[in-house]
Amino acid sequence: MKDLPRVLVVDDEEALRELIVARLNRKGWKADGVGTAGEALARLGTAIYSVAIFDLKLPDGDGLELLHQARERQPDLEVVILTGHGTIATAIEAMRRGAYDYLTKPVNLAELEVVLEKAADRRALVVHNEGLRLASRGTATATIVGRSEAIRRMLDVVHRVAPTEVPVLILGESGTGKELVARTIHRESRRQDGPFIAVNSAAIPENLMESELFGHVRGAFTGATTARAGLVEAAEGGTLFLDEIGEMDLALQAKLLRFLETGEYRRVGDNRQRVADVRVVAATNRNLLQEVEAGRFRRDLYYRLNVVQVLVPPLRERREDIPLLVEHFLRLKGAAPDALTPRAMATLMAYSFPGNVRELFNLLERGLLLSGNRPVEPEDILVEQLFKASDPTLLPLAEVEKRHIRRVLEATGWNRTEAARVLGISVRNLYRKLEQYGWQPSHH
Incomplete structure (x- = not known):
């Protein structure tokens, strides 16, 4: 028997309520039943439910008001309305206000199960997508902490540059929190609902870095048995964070420069030109100007990346x-x-x-x-x-x-x-x- 989500049944008709609860529990749901709006709100205050079934007519209120109060407590809750034939217009109003669906009494239990499963699936999808969105934006724990003058100066630059589309170069010693700064820039940008993709240039072998960044077609190199999208494509509509940019080899730097200037790139082994809408934020703990003078970093790429500098102060x-x-x-x-x-x-x-x-x-x-x-x-x-x-x-x-x-x-x-x-x-x-x-x- 598959393990189905938790459901709350709210109906003052005790016989019907108990029939629904017994059937759902027998089919693998975790069903609870109550007879009033007050009891329903109490349950919603102590347990998380995926789906709820509300009768429109309750002794201490109506289903529309309960729907509003329930969604305030649990915004992801999907609600199915039960209604008599005389109140179908009200049930349709409930859907306009966010109910998933409505069924008329006497309810067909098999039909109710199908509706509940679809509602639970939608709720699971919404929660999953919200989780991805929060992951891409950084969680509440990923916060820049500090009140020092050095941090205030840095945050002033971050807040001013975040809403723009210009490339940003984050400079700072190892362990100062450069990725956290990049996530903050993404979170405060117009791209905040898009993905945040981080890649550490020092952690990926040089011969795989181009494929990792731009993807490859099948047969592009030994082991490329299938085509694969790169991180640039994964970051579409969002922010691509290139950490330790100073470690990138010169040949790939030229391809990155072309992408920054035109938004165009090619997968490894592909003749087809592709385009991606991505904002690039880079970081390094090296002195890039010295790397330029030593011939290890392209001067034109340095100036393209270094439109705005954010200096992350060391803890000392x-x-x-x-x-x-x-x-x-x-x-x-x-x-x-x-x-x-x-x-x-x-x-x-x-x-x-x-x-x-x-x-x-x-x-x-x-x-x-x-x-x-x-x-x-x-x-x-x-x-x-x-x-x-x-x-x-x-x-x-x-x-x-x-x-x-x-x-x-x-x-x-x-x-x-x-x-x-x-x-x-x-x-x-x-x-x-x-x-x-x-x-x-x-x-x-």
């Missing part, structure tokens, strides 16, 4: 934002606002953060994991440079590192993949450390 230049970022991270993790001791916060405030916000969040995650149920201490976040610089009486750094790795392994149940993620190193590097310490894979 906005230390006053560290407490806000800590508070934001703890809230996302469901941790208490005072999860860090004053000593731990002071340690963070004194640190230079070469890895910027990404490193801060990594250290906080590590600290929460290692501290268990007690407040996070400096020893849990282990900012190695501070230990080394501030207290010569501490253990040698190599021994501190060894003990720290041991603690993380124990905290993760010796799950090496999870431990490597928390430590911020590769799994291969972790295995090297285990071998160096003489800890066998089964050692714990």
